[in-house]
Amino acid sequence: MPLQMKLSAITLDCPDPPALAAFYQQATGLAPHPRSDADFAALTCENGLTIGFQRVDDHQAPHWPTQTVPQQSHLDFTVDDLDEAEARLLELGAGKPDHQPNEDSRRVLTDPAGHPFCVIRS
Known part of the structure; x- marks a missing residue:
């Protein structure tokens, strides 16, 4: 058990x-x-x-999508509108890596310390 x-x-x-x-x-x-x-x-x-x-x-910021410095963590957040969420997060200081797998359903961003996270259409 x-x-x-x-x-x-x-x-x-x-x-x-x-x-x-x-x-x-x-x-x-x-x-x-x-x-x-x-x-x-x-x-x-x-x-x-x-x-x-x-x-x-x-602290060394992760490098995504390469693993020269591993991700260390990865958070996912669901959102109603991907474009709106991405724009707001970029205003707040997030970064957007060039590599974007499945960009129609999720966006990979990085926080100000470099950790990758995803916003995913709910």
Whole structure:
């Protein structure tokens, strides 16, 4: 019988936790965790899941789609309108790699620390 576990947090390494938390807060509307600071910041989802951002000195941003520096993580977000979501995320500081597999149903973007993430049509 499997152990009963509930996912409670996902944490991304980055050079500037408050800045990366602010990017994702603006993108998702999630609430900041009250114990965020310069070395660890977090956002809390309604279901209790926490997305954390921890400072790592000499952080190397992932290179996507190559794996010269591995992805380290990959988040997916569903959206109603891909073009609208992409435009807003780019305004907030996301990047858009040239390689876009299945661009009609998903867009691969990178957050300000270089982590790839997808927005997927719901």
